[in-house]
Amino acid sequence: MNAAVQLATGSKPLIEVENLKVHFPIRHGLLRRQVGAVRAVDDVSFNVYEGETLGLVGESGCGKSTTGLAVLNLLEATTGEVRFRGQTVTRSSEQQMRPLRRHMMMVFQDPYSSLNPRMTVGTIIGEPLSVHQMGGPAERAERVQELLRLVGLNPAFINRYPHEFSGGQRQRIGIARALATSPAFIVADEPISALDVSIQAQVVNLMSDLKAQLGLTYLMISHDLSMVRYISDRVAVMYLGKIVEVGSRDSVFDRPLHPYTRALMSAVPVPNPKLERERKRIILEGDVPSPSNPPAGCRFHPRCAFAEEVCRHEEPALRVLEGSNSAEHRVACHLAEKLAE
């Protein structure tokens, strides 16, 4: 995977996210006065480079799905900017978005509700083609069959309805739909979390095969660290609306710098009973604070075992570790150097 790391530092970004904030207003009273905001995504910046898979991890409610939706402009960004191949995506109307949509698609978490129960598989997969006026009806039907074959389904399923399929098959249909227009970039929002464990590996493998075959770029949103480790080239860790650590997969998993990342990594079971018994778990105290009223300073400090005075007042920036030779492993922690020892 060294090639991927080089890619990440050398090639140009396909997606650029700059200071993205997504706040949901909290309104009260008869006049619907705004009394606060849920800061689901609060000042997040990252790039996704051509041909890589960026894994976005964090516990539920940390804003990773919101980030994914905002990147595709399916949720409006409060401030900040997202660019696709240099073109601004944020704050553009649906008309302006339309020509971009065929290049950036999404695979959804729930394969049961993400397919319209009243449409046939053929209509579902063919819809992106008809929306973007790609080919005539005959060509489209042919393309749909090709896509079904590509995701490992029988092309004869074209006239069937979603309820006739299992979860894993439905997710394959969802993937085929996302691939119909030959997009460059796919946001996969927890694509396997709703599936049976025995099916998860199949879908992950399918996605990584397709990536290699079609030269796709993924933003893989997940809380499943083993899956992220398996499929990602780079990993970004989110906590309470912020990215706390980002770097190549191996450096983040082998040398996690942020105390939160360490706690997360320690929760991954090891498939070796001997090692598993000796595995030290870092158990975090307390709950995730409310994103409508995040703690001052470092957002992690109330749950951090190492927190010092500076953590309570000053918000740490995402930075490269001092004396580190890896320019792209960055962490948002005041004490990273101390803790690295």
Added chain:
Amino acid sequence: MTTATAQPITFATTKPESLWDKARKRFFRHKLAMFGVVTLSLLILVSIAAPLLTPYSPIELDLRAIRQTPSAAHWLGTDGTGRDVLTRVLYAGRISLSVGLVSVSISMIIGVIIGTIAGYAGGKIDMALMRLTDMFMTFPSLVIIITVASAMGPSVYNAMLVIGLLTWPSIARLVRGQFLSLREEQFVRAARSIGVSNWEIAFKHIFPNTVSSIAVAITFGVANAILLEASLSFLGLGVQAPTPSWGNMLRDAQSLNILEGMPWMWLPPGLMIALAVISINFIGDGLRDALDPRSIL
């Protein structure tokens, strides 16, 4: 996790069968619904064929044959002015059933349009339309109908119009509710992520998913309209004498000695109302079960 697992999965049968084929099959298997269909068709048929089935006129009086008990000449007896009850019940079916159908068509058109706009647009438009709907719902319908009927003059057409104009809120609310919940479904978000326009999302993705509940609401609405017409006519504000309707036949049989001693005057129209309403409701039930694509064969 090893290498690819992309192998075609095959089913034993791959014969395509459309959703409508399946729905039709399920509907025909629904016993109560079939009972409803048969009964209602029979009612409609005998109403249309009434002139062929009885030799009497539903309107002309026969003062030599007042309040006769059922006999070979008058199967269901005669009423207070000597008219054959069977004949009148059959002719009344024409009026009552068409009032049901026409008024429900009116209320459905208004209800679906308002519900769709409110549910899909949301926000202030939804707010305004729903307050309007609430306003219509708080009207005590019978009182309004009585007022309108007395202002515009009682007639079948006014009854249809008024019933239609007063029953749309329930359909509007139903459609709106469906739109509101379907709008949040992942497949709507998926359609947006593909680039489908708002218009197409509303009509190609959401609307087809509401059709089954609208169909059910229509059947229940027809039953309700027949009952409303019956109460209107019973109060003397709907269909006017001498034209028969099930409601005004009941009204003509109001006096105590008729109720106690001459059941052939009020039992038949009452039974017809009950039969029509029940069979339409059974059809509605059957439709609801049949049109749900998730229900298993």
